Amino acid sequence: MTEPCPSCGLLDRVQHVPAAYHGGHSYYRGRGPAVAVPAGDGVVVTNSQVSGVTVTAVARALDPFPPPRRGGGLLAAAIALALAGSCCLLLPLSAADDPPPGGAAAKALGFTVLSLPAFAVYVAVGVLVWLSVRRVRAHRRQRRGVPAARQVWEQGWFCHRCGGVYFADAGRLLTPAHFRHLVARAGGYDR
Numbered sequence: 001m002t003e004p005c006p007s008c009g010l011l012d013r014v015q016h017v018p019a020a021y022h023g024g025h026s027y028y029r030g031r032g033p034a035v036a037v038p039a040g041d042g043v044v045v046t047n048s049q050v051s052g053v054t055v056t057a058v059a060r061a062l063d064p065f066p067p068p069r070r071g072g073g074l075l076a077a078a079i080a081l082a083l084a085g086s087c088c089l090l091l092p093l094s095a096a097d098d099p100p101p102g103g104a105a106a107k108a109l110g111f112t113v114l115s116l117p118a119f120a121v122y123v124a125v126g127v128l129v130w131l132s133v134r135r136v137r138a139h140r141r142q143r144r145g146v147p148a149a150r151q152v153w154e155q156g157w158f159c160h161r162c163g164g165v166y167f168a169d170a171g172r173l174l175t176p177a178h179f180r181h182l183v184a185r186a187g188g189y190d191r
């Protein structure tokens, strides 16, 4: 058993933080509204399946994990840009088949000017790939910090009466946000 809540001095509504966190998740599965599906000449009326999870505000406030990584939007943008850059590359290549009038210097200048869009696009692709790699690395570092963060998280006690968290050895009630910050700092993902 732990120390009583430092704010109200009682124990009856105190719960271990992991228990409060997991208790705030409910999973549901059921039948949704009826939908008509065309089948041959007629329609078949069937019920759609629905399932999901509801999370209470308390559970969300006690979540010890780093924010999930967003999808590979950056990488998709880089690929799209690379394709666009390949189209830009056609400009100088087509000019090589049909050289503009003028000397060798004018030809070189024209070729350089036509190559600029492709060059700029490829620089942008490089920057996007670099940002994407950086994000993946940051996410890996966060995942590595989770066990250390969990150790701190598992020492917390949540008082449902006061809505705060405390550690058994420190006599001060913390807000859930402050507690989460301490947990994230232990995991090295407080930025």
Ligand SMILES: [Zn+2]
Pocket: 005, 006, 007, 008, 009, 010, 159, 160, 161, 162, 163
């Ligand atoms: Zn309390």
